[in-house]
Amino acid sequence: MAIDAVIFDIGNVLIEWQPERFYDTVMPREEREAMFAEVDLHGMNDEIDCGGNFRGTIYAWAERYPRWRGAIQAWHDNWIEMATPAIAPSVHLLRRLRARGVPVFALTNFGIGSFAYAQTRYDFLSEFDRAYVSGHMGVIKPEARIYEMVEEDCGIAPDRLLFTDDRHDNIAAAARRGWQVHHFDGPMGWAERLQAEGLLTAEDIAP
Template identity: 35%
Template sequence: MAAKIDHIVFDIGKVLIHYDPNLPYARVIPDGKERRWFFENVCTHEWNLEQDRGRKWEDAEALLVEQYPEREEQIRAFRKYWHEMVPHAYDGSVAIMGGLIDKGRDVTMLTNFAADTFVQARQIFPFLNRPRGVTVSGEIGLIKPDVAIYEKHARDFGLTPEASIFIDDSQANVEGARAAGWQAVHFKDAETLRQDLIAHGIEV
């Protein structure tokens, strides 16, 4: 029998809000093949992840502009049009989170997010202010799935690992939480999440 869950921890991107860099870049680089090349070679996932780890956008942009000076405008478009990459919330999972908070459950968030874009996200999506608190990777220099970020979150918010459940769309991040002694579920959609929480004894 799994431990009783006292703490519910949500990831944000692709769990509570949609994220897709292609949205503004379909306009910035209309040719699909070129856009794919750009994301695979210039503004890569790995490059963006360093901003989640705390690197400043100015430094990130300068690094790429030096390598690809002819693409300066396209490189700077990533931060400039970031707000267009998060066009809407996932109403179903937001409703589940809100319902848990309304029932008095302890809800926090743990996210790989650049510090400044998270400030912007909170303005766009006020429900991000509802949980008890959040650990933002870009503010602390640690990113999921590093076990250290889960341990820090547990310490900072007084969570008992085995009584905590983590919800993330990335299987690697789910495994990171389990490695830290947490329970965890892989997010697919709101209905699956509802069933997963019920299976862990959480009234939704």
């Protein structure tokens, strides 16, 4: 089946997203583990990804947990240090697809404010033909509605979409709607899939 558009997740596909790694650089690992055990920081981030105010949500959570107030606030104040570095080979693939005229979309769990901030640091985040950002959509992966909204907006049949994501649950949800999918476990495997689909050549995927 021909592919009419390629859809990239962003976190851990185009940009490394490792909050625990960041916190391990600013506090003892044992403290970080205790904080993450007590505070559902990823749940907090889901609120932002659903459209919650970037700073306001984090600072409100920080007030609920005085012991961890400063560390939780760092989720906002030092956010770019968690969302780094760019995964350069994946960015290269994105740009080669676009150079070959293949429509490239993003489908990402990302907050409104955090995505706007990330765009100021990573120019490739403004290069998608369409960017589907959960904060603007009010729903996050892997809920079925977010995939349905993409289909409604782009007008492309599900089986002509090729989607890559690092999370199995997000991939499974897309596959249930009939999307073609690729579990991202590194740029090389993704490059090989794009070549196998006839979207890129060996020269395109060369470093």
